[in-house]
Amino acid sequence: MKVRQIMSQRYAVIHPDDTLQQARTVMLTRNVRHLLAIDREDRLAGLVSDRDIREVYPSSLESPDQHQEIIRVPVHQFMSKMVITIHPDDDIEEAALLLYENNIGSLPVIEGEEIVGIVTMKDILYALIELTGLHTHGSTIKVEVPNRPGVLADIAEVFKKHGMCINSVMTSISGPLNRRLNFRVDTINPRQVVREIEEKGYQVVWPPKEGFYEKE
Amino acid sequence: MKKSNPLFIYDDALLRYKFHQDHPFNQQRLKMTVELLQTWGMLPDSQILAPVAATEEQLLLNHTSEYVKAVQQAGHGNPDTKEFEVFGLGTEDTPIFAGMHEASSLNVGGSILIGDKVMTGEIEHGINFAGGLHHAFPGRASGFCIYNDVSVLIHHLVREYQAKVLYIDTDAHHGDGVETSFYDSPDVMTVSIHETGRYLFPGTGFVTDRGKGSGYGYAVNIPLDAFTEDESWQDAFVQVMERVLNFFKPDVIVSQHGCDAHWFDPLTHLSITMDTYRKIPQWIHEWAHAHTDGRWIALGGGGYDIWRVVPRAWSMVWMAMNDLPVEDREMPKDWLEKWQARASVQMPASLFDREGWFKPIPRRKEIEQKNRQTVAQILRFFP
Numbered sequence: 001m002k003v004r005q006i007m008s009q010r011y012a013v014i015h016p017d018d019t020l021q022q023a024r025t026v027m028l029t030r031n032v033r034h035l036l037a038i039d040r041e042d043r044l045a046g047l048v049s050d051r052d053i054r055e056v057y058p059s060s061l062e063s064p065d066q067h068q069e070i071i072r073v074p075v076h077q078f079m080s081k082m083v084i085t086i087h088p089d090d091d092i093e094e095a096a097l098l099l100y101e102n103n104i105g106s107l108p109v110i111e112g113e114e115i116v117g118i119v120t121m122k123d124i125l126y127a128l129i130e131l132t133g134l135h136t137h138g139s140t141i142k143v144e145v146p147n148r149p150g151v152l153a154d155i156a157e158v159f160k161k162h163g164m165c166i167n168s169v170m171t172s173i174s175g176p177l178n179r180r181l182n183f184r185v186d187t188i189n190p191r192q193v194v195r196e197i198e199e200k201g202y203q204v205v206w207p208p209k210e211g212f213y214e215k216e
Numbered sequence: 217m218k219k220s221n222p223l224f225i226y227d228d229a230l231l232r233y234k235f236h237q238d239h240p241f242n243q244q245r246l247k248m249t250v251e252l253l254q255t256w257g258m259l260p261d262s263q264i265l266a267p268v269a270a271t272e273e274q275l276l277l278n279h280t281s282e283y284v285k286a287v288q289q290a291g292h293g294n295p296d297t298k299e300f301e302v303f304g305l306g307t308e309d310t311p312i313f314a315g316m317h318e319a320s321s322l323n324v325g326g327s328i329l330i331g332d333k334v335m336t337g338e339i340e341h342g343i344n345f346a347g348g349l350h351h352a353f354p355g356r357a358s359g360f361c362i363y364n365d366v367s368v369l370i371h372h373l374v375r376e377y378q379a380k381v382l383y384i385d386t387d388a389h390h391g392d393g394v395e396t397s398f399y400d401s402p403d404v405m406t407v408s409i410h411e412t413g414r415y416l417f418p419g420t421g422f423v424t425d426r427g428k429g430s431g432y433g434y435a436v437n438i439p440l441d442a443f444t445e446d447e448s449w450q451d452a453f454v455q456v457m458e459r460v461l462n463f464f465k466p467d468v469i470v471s472q473h474g475c476d477a478h479w480f481d482p483l484t485h486l487s488i489t490m491d492t493y494r495k496i497p498q499w500i501h502e503w504a505h506a507h508t509d510g511r512w513i514a515l516g517g518g519g520y521d522i523w524r525v526v527p528r529a530w531s532m533v534w535m536a537m538n539d540l541p542v543e544d545r546e547m548p549k550d551w552l553e554k555w556q557a558r559a560s561v562q563m564p565a566s567l568f569d570r571e572g573w574f575k576p577i578p579r580r581k582e583i584e585q586k587n588r589q590t591v592a593q594i595l596r597f598f599p
Contacts (some may be wrong), residue, residue: 015425139419140414186307186387188309188418
């Protein structure tokens with residue numbers, strides 16, 4: 001999946017010479033947590049996060065007259081200038097890694113000189129939900145497999161033989177030599193395919209074996 | 217005017233809804249249930265009613281004309297399976313069989329027939345165990361269901377009688393087809409209690425799925441953890457239903473009695489017993505008299521242990537509906553002998569499940585706690 005597929009094209013902007021008060025208002029009215037600060041040539045000059053605002057904005061417990069000066073501070077004084085950006089054709093896992101390692105909430109998406117969007121933690125989270133197949137129809141089958149060539153094809157073969165559509169597949173690491181495969185398969189009755197996967201020597205973790213709890 | 221006794225839809229022709237010999241959806245369970253009730257003297261011929269096939273016009277209340285045409289064509293002649301795949305036909309779940317349109321129309325017609333008799337006041341309650349095929353979508357077969365008799369019936373009740381319908385689905389699988397049909401309608405409230413869709417087919421029916429548009433709040437889902445047992449299941453069901461009945465004022469109750477949440481059922485992982493299958497119809501019967509002037513249409517549904525579960529569970533729906541005392545009793549000898557000869561497992565000799573048949577669930581406490589949290593979350597949504 002590419003950043004282009006999950007990014008938001010409707011990002012909120014602010015000018016570096018605008019005030020703290022204006023930045024805060026834009027954030028509240030647009031209901032976003034990140035503003036792109038752009039210069040007169042529409043180029044990215046910085047980024048303002050809700051964390052930046054909270055750091056400089058006066059406490060709501062103080063009286064308003066003390067605020068007058070602070071809220072007129074220009075954006076360029078407190079915006080982040082060392083902004084980490086990403087390209088729309090980068091993979092989303094790269095975006096996820098950047099957000100995670102740098103402890104940040106969003107990445108402006110830049111193509112050449114042009115700002116084309118923003119990708120936030122929330123977009124990544126949604127992509128993760130999609131990847132797990134939680135939004136797709138079907139029965140879940142989980143298989144524990146050794147990490148060696150041909151395993152996935154071997155199991156996919158079983159679904160193919162039964163004409164069953166795999167709506168989603170996800171792998172996770174379950175040990176140094178093992179992988180856990182999560183399939184979402186379009187059937188109400190996975191019993192036969194489960195038997196056949198087991199006959200091939202793989203351990204099916206879900207659904208549990210019939211008689212798992214020794215049904216009488 | 218005193219209303220007639222409840223009616224039970226049955227005809228051998230209903231057994232033609234048959235995919236193939238080894239398919240888990242096996243309507244022999246209908247015949248077994250009828251014979252069981254007859255042996256006990258609980259089902260006189262005067263209470264049996266043969267179904268009439270639904271008309272194409274009725275099917276179109278819920279289904280697209282392309283789909284109905286495909287079902288008709290698939291069931292006649294030599295079908296090219298590829299062509300029907302987009303309609304969910306010719307899959308391992310829903311294979312094509314000769315006369316599938318006619319057989320499915322009969323299921324639907326049975327549900328409508330009971331619906332009409334209940335709404336015109338001829339009877340208070342009635343059953344069509346051949347119905348309850350809750351997974352079918354307007355343009356696609358799914359999960360063993362070709363036509364969705366429930367959705368067609370409810371559309372019919374709304375259109376012909378301007379009825380407000382409460383649909384209660386106790387099948388172990390989410391009643392996705394019916395929910396989808398009425399997701400944006402405030403005239404139809406759907407309640408489905410099922411094993412969580414995180415793993416089990418169809419993979420939907422989460423707590424936060426509550427309807428949309430003017431139908432928001434009129435869909436309720438109770439997804440339970442795998443291996444949920446009687447007490448936790450019943451607590452969840454009764455707590456949510458009390459709030460539902462307090463919120464929605466229905467004219468008629470339509471209930472789906474899939475009994476595949478039982479311990480023995482091979483397709484799901486819920487662990488309830490006959491204790492719950494005894495109580496469900498008794499509760500619904502009471503609710504019908506308290507809220508809908510008795511109007512109650514009961515339908516079948518899933519149930520894939522036809523030897524040990526379905527006839528026992530369904531006979532208790534009929535007993536409750538007829539105000540017959542539901543007590544533990546021996547299964548009739550002749551009936552047991554006849555079916556045991558064909559069964560692949562030892563059939564139970566009593567109507568109720570007995571102590572010691574089932575082992576305790578190791579994670580019971582965790583499961584109960586998760587279900588309590590699920591119910592609390594559902595109740596927070598109610599006004």
